[in-house]
Amino acid sequence: MLLPAGQRASGEWIDDTLRALSDARLAHVIVDAPSGGAALPRVTTVTAPTAVFRLHGRNAEGWLRQLRGEEPSVREKYDYLYREDELRALLPEIEAVSGETEDVFISFNNNNRDYPVKNALMMKRLLGQPTASESTPLDLFT
DSSP states (O other): OOOOEEOOSSSTTHHHHHHHHHHHTOEEEEEEOOSGGGSOOOOOOOOSSEEEEEEOOOOHHHHHHHHTTOOOOHHHHTOOOOOHHHHHHHHHHHHHHHTTOSEEEEEEOOOSTTHHHHHHHHHHHHTTOOOTTTSOOOOTTO
């Protein structure tokens, strides 16, 4: 499945962007990143039958370095492992969006080490979805 979606690179012109995405029935990418002036504001708005959450992590120092004109590496900017309480705090927004859409995708872009995998498994558990460790193992030898 190909899912065209749009994510703003800055918080400017958000109303126009949301209107254009909605008119085109393209998903607005809901971003989680450091709060405050360090990154994008989280705008939880549905613009299409599919919603996308993109969780960048909350490593404020990496984002601030970029805003100061420095060039942090991807590893420095996205080096963040979400705590369970941080992911749990996102559940009301995820549940609200899922009530307005057909599908919700959650992408972890805290791409350092095994953080995206750890956080995706944590989120699956918080959403009540089975993880590989909870499912019945396949018998590959029968």
